[in-house]
Amino acid sequence: MHTVMRLLGAISGLMAALALGLVLVLVAIPTTTWAGIGTVLGISIVLVSPFYLIATKNRNSNGGEVFKGMMVGLNGGLNAVVLTAIFMPEPAKSLSVFFKAFEKFAQGPGMIVLIVGAWIVLLHLLTMFQTLSGWSPFQALLGWSSWLMPMSWIVTGVGLLFVLINFILAGITGNQVEVLKIKSLDFHAKTCSLLMEGGLIHPLMGAGGFDMGNFVFLNRTGEYLTEHETGHNLNLAVFGWVFHFIGALDENVFGGHGDAYSERLADSHAGKVDASAPLLNMWQ
Secondary structure, eight states: OHHHHHHHHHHHHHHHHHHHHHHHHHHHTTSOHHHHHHHHHHHHHHHHHHHHHHHHHTTTSHHHHHHHHHHHHHHHHHHHHHHHHHHSOOOOSSHHHHHHHHHHHHHTTHHHHHHHHHHHHHHHHHTTSHHHHTOHHHHHHHHHHGGGOHHHHHHHHHHHHHHHHHHHHHHHTTTOSGGGOEEEEEEETTTTEEEEEESSSOOOTTOOEEEETTEEEESSOOHHHHHHHHHHHHHHHHHOHHHHHHHHHHHHTSSOGGGSHHHHHHHHHHTOOOTTSOOOSSOO
């Protein structure tokens, strides 16, 4: 039953994303494409915030699974919408002319963009089936495909910046200054994640690690920590940047700590067993 509810939610979220695609066009016509994209991203914050709250208050229930699916469907649809908007020419100053331009775009090089967008949407919908979402090869597809997802780029882009800062500072000091020293590097191929232990930018206040998309920053290593943090990369791929930052606030600001909804989802990738807080249906 949970699968059915997740699918219903995902389809609803996808329909909402298509409606936001029209909003993007209507805003972009009198202004610019980037103004339209910014408007849609702002609206997504307004939508995902209550969806996250409802899902976290109704974990592993039919109602909670609906809103989990809505967040996934919305994110998948917005990935396709924003990706298309980025590569399309600036919209003409009327809706009818825009649709003619879109038809021409779809029949030309834009077909590749639409195929990639459809692939991303398909991955999101397939995530609703736990037999797939818990399967390592499928998780690898998600992790590697995250590079194609605009709704992941904000987080992954910041992660890349952090990595570059750490590399530059460690490099110019010969990796000999303890506070700047990169202690280890690893690559988690199953989720396409670079693992960095040490460096100037690292987890604070005793935290073991934190994830910024395809980049993971660690204070220590270990199988559980690696699988948990790379679980956040999978979360980002299917739920998007708004979910990622709301989850961080839930954990660190609003007192959710390890029981925060996003943390429990990441735990499912690590297979953590806690009788007082059973795993959520996601990556196990």
